[in-house]
Amino acid sequence: MAKDNLFDEEEVYTLTDEDGVESEFRLLASYELDGATYFALEPLTDNENGEYVILRKDYDEDTDEETLVTIDDDDEFDTIADIFDDMLFEDGAEEGSEETDGE
Numbered sequence: 001m002a003k004d005n006l007f008d009e010e011e012v013y014t015l016t017d018e019d020g021v022e023s024e025f026r027l028l029a030s031y032e033l034d035g036a037t038y039f040a041l042e043p044l045t046d047n048e049n050g051e052y053v054i055l056r057k058d059y060d061e062d063t064d065e066e067t068l069v070t071i072d073d074d075d076e077f078d079t080i081a082d083i084f085d086d087m088l089f090e091d092g093a094e095e096g097s098e099e100t101d102g103e
Helices: 074-088
Strands: 003-006 012-016 022-033 036-043 053-060 065-069
Touching (some): 012 036, 022 074
Antiparallel strands (some): 022 036
């Protein structure tokens, strides 16, 4: 069974990329699907386009810690991206969607 969560309180994550550069991200939503948890994260700086990243929670056996990883499988990414797009833009704010006048 899938579980989703849109957050009212702001949660901020500091992520380190492969070059060692740290960036802060605000958690927009999380979603659990087929035993995996996914996060939609928005950069706190330089995000005029409303873009966000999607990461999957994983367990690193070497460090014995939970980590957030990129999704390499195209089908998996497309599935979860569609879910987050529906969750985050369900009010018609998505680019190209039609606006309604109180219908």
